[in-house]
Amino acid sequence: GAVVSQHPSWVICKSGTSVKIECRSLDFQATTMFWYRQFPKQSLMLMATSNEGSKATYEQGVEKDKFLINHASLTLSTLTVTSAHPEDSSFYICSASKTSGRSGELFFGEGSRLTVL
């Protein structure tokens, strides 16, 4: 199977600071990556669809100026939470699809648990 690596796994930051989360496809090229956030005991909520070389498509209600997404290469997408506040504390997880893989399969990173103090 394909491997998607996400870093960092855990991050604690002070309110008002910015945090960058990286998502890498290690053994395949991903033209499209998805960013989700998940609160405890809840589903994965799609935040945005990241396309290599173009602007991300954000879901309704997601602030694009607060959650900056950059997909500069076919193997790397980044999510920057700007001016983080305690309500931004969540589990953020990225995923990517592999065009030559099984249909309908997304490969997920390990997730990044953000705690804003």
Place this chain on the structure above:
Amino acid sequence: GQSLEQPSEVTAVEGAIVQINCTYQTSGFYGLSWYQQHDGGAPTFLSYNALDGLEETGRFSSFLSRSDSYGYLLLQELQMKDSASYFCAVMEGGYQKVTFGTGTKLQVIP
């Protein structure tokens, strides 16, 4: 908009069979996937249906009825390690958007 509904919790006995249903409302439907997620972990892919019918992968099977906007995941010969959350996910427009259902927490008891 999109919505995917699943039962919130299901309890079943080890060795039994359990079915987890998913009903969806969406535009541009392309296919329905199923994922398993253990607490604190990342989702892992189980099965996918683009056409009506049953897909079988070992102990797991998935069914889709596009006319009814309905699908289900069937888990056979339940094992304790199957205790996890299960999500259906709708794919729209190929890989343009993947939206997850509300999730079903399965508890397998001895």
